[in-house]
Amino acid sequence: MSLKVLFAKKVLFVSSEVFPLIKTGGLADVSGSLPSALKHSGLDVRILIPGYTAVLNQLSELRTIATLTNLPVIEKAELLLGIITETQVKVMVIKSAHLYEREGGPYADMNGQEWLDNPLRFGVLSKVAAMLSGEHSPLADWKPDIVHCNDWQTGLTPAYMKLTEKSEAKSIISLHNMAFQGCYSPAWLTTLNLPHTHFSIEGYEYHGQLSFLKAGIVFADAITTVSPRYAQEIQTVAFGFGLEGLLAKRGHEIKGILNGIETSEWNPKTDPYLCKNYSASNITGKQKVKAALQLVSGLNVDADAPLLGVVSRLTHQKGLDLLLPCMQGLLDSGCQLVLLGSGEKDLEQEFMALAEANPGKISVTIGYNEPLSHQVMAGCDLFVMPSRFEPCGLNQLYGLAYGTLPIVNATGGLADSVIDADLHNIKDGSANGFVMIEASAEALLACIHRAVALFKNDKTTWRKIQKNGMSQNLSWDNSALEYLELYKTLIS
Numbered sequence: 001m002s003l004k005v006l007f008a009k010k011v012l013f014v015s016s017e018v019f020p021l022i023k024t025g026g027l028a029d030v031s032g033s034l035p036s037a038l039k040h041s042g043l044d045v046r047i048l049i050p051g052y053t054a055v056l057n058q059l060s061e062l063r064t065i066a067t068l069t070n071l072p073v074i075e076k077a078e079l080l081l082g083i084i085t086e087t088q089v090k091v092m093v094i095k096s097a098h099l100y101e102r103e104g105g106p107y108a109d110m111n112g113q114e115w116l117d118n119p120l121r122f123g124v125l126s127k128v129a130a131m132l133s134g135e136h137s138p139l140a141d142w143k144p145d146i147v148h149c150n151d152w153q154t155g156l157t158p159a160y161m162k163l164t165e166k167s168e169a170k171s172i173i174s175l176h177n178m179a180f181q182g183c184y185s186p187a188w189l190t191t192l193n194l195p196h197t198h199f200s201i202e203g204y205e206y207h208g209q210l211s212f213l214k215a216g217i218v219f220a221d222a223i224t225t226v227s228p229r230y231a232q233e234i235q236t237v238a239f240g241f242g243l244e245g246l247l248a249k250r251g252h253e254i255k256g257i258l259n260g261i262e263t264s265e266w267n268p269k270t271d272p273y274l275c276k277n278y279s280a281s282n283i284t285g286k287q288k289v290k291a292a293l294q295l296v297s298g299l300n301v302d303a304d305a306p307l308l309g310v311v312s313r314l315t316h317q318k319g320l321d322l323l324l325p326c327m328q329g330l331l332d333s334g335c336q337l338v339l340l341g342s343g344e345k346d347l348e349q350e351f352m353a354l355a356e357a358n359p360g361k362i363s364v365t366i367g368y369n370e371p372l373s374h375q376v377m378a379g380c381d382l383f384v385m386p387s388r389f390e391p392c393g394l395n396q397l398y399g400l401a402y403g404t405l406p407i408v409n410a411t412g413g414l415a416d417s418v419i420d421a422d423l424h425n426i427k428d429g430s431a432n433g434f435v436m437i438e439a440s441a442e443a444l445l446a447c448i449h450r451a452v453a454l455f456k457n458d459k460t461t462w463r464k465i466q467k468n469g470m471s472q473n474l475s476w477d478n479s480a481l482e483y484l485e486l487y488k489t490l491i492s
């Protein structure tokens, strides 16, 4: 990390998931690595997260620093302080056995059923974040200048800061995915001690419900998205999920900052999950990783077979239903597929049926598996990501870093990070992947065929495109600097 900026302000980074403590998706990756990058730039950063059992079990040096009172429903909770061993970033944890210490995920139980008290669980998270920056903070020795909120789970924070906590700190809400907004019955207003006066179209009301995300967008001092393209897209009907009008009104204030990747976690040179490490200048190890992946996945070990990879939530957003009708054509041209993911049951079943019908050619693993996700990322030739919308996307960035050329739809952060291998871009040295012309099965098949033709027939160009991606600076360096500039502007 090369940022050397003296701007010793306090930042409270509020998130419902943080890698490596707890992760369901890209939000955790960002919440793990951005605070660490900001800390390196000289900021005094603390994360605030709910005390899920997994979090309590993994943090070192945990100690109580305050008792939180006047909270909705539970009245009291403990505020703990610990440290993430890997990054040395300080983390404040809300310890409430009643709210957070349960078997299951951060948002849902073991059967995928959303916790019914999520408005309370994340209302309390938002309330505590606001209290810590407010007039009557329970912490005497640490008060943030900036409160950086992330997604709907923290959306009430800016509202509490302005309406009930008399906070002088500046607030930011980062939008990682507009599809999730946290809309609940207005009965929660009373439970969460939110003023009814702001339950209106100008406030946190959305079609008769209390919207956590809208509260964040209305009351935050600044709004960011996780890519520049997504900042534009969410101001349109197709991507705004009903909030496009409100977002367009604040359009000139929305700043898109492309996510970086944690290069200590995602680096083929040092990745401990790979049987052989490799780099842009010595890529031969990638062949060994491919063979090992084929072997462990039950695929025919064949260096010449174009190996396609997928690591993803299996939902409509990710567009993987478009891959299903392509598979026969791809198998006919000698491709193999390795897929790791979970989500919609019908999609899971269709991919599993395909794998059963095509032993040695298609491998499907349903579930969440961190080591395998690294091996897929490294061992494949191509990474398929035909998302219908993608606020940033991290997997295509991992693909670039690992010489696994991404095949993407031109949306959000995918459009901002993948440059199509057309003749012009190959010639000027900018090509780093393949971009579909639209989100359809036909366009996906055509795009993969184009990539496969290059893989089979022009290894020199293929290597050049791999090198282009692998030598990009995909780290947080530049993006953290942009957040820093935003913090400075807000404070000044």
Ligand code: ADP
Pocket: 024, 025, 026, 027, 029, 311, 312, 313, 340, 341, 342, 367, 368, 369, 370, 373, 392, 393, 394, 395, 396
């Ligand atoms: P999103 O947050 O929308 O799911 P992103 O591409 O931003 O998508 O980030 C997804 C993150 O979750 C990546 O780090 C990816 O490797 C990881 N991931 C997704 N599904 C799995 C899985 N089944 N096993 C392991 N990691 C996964």
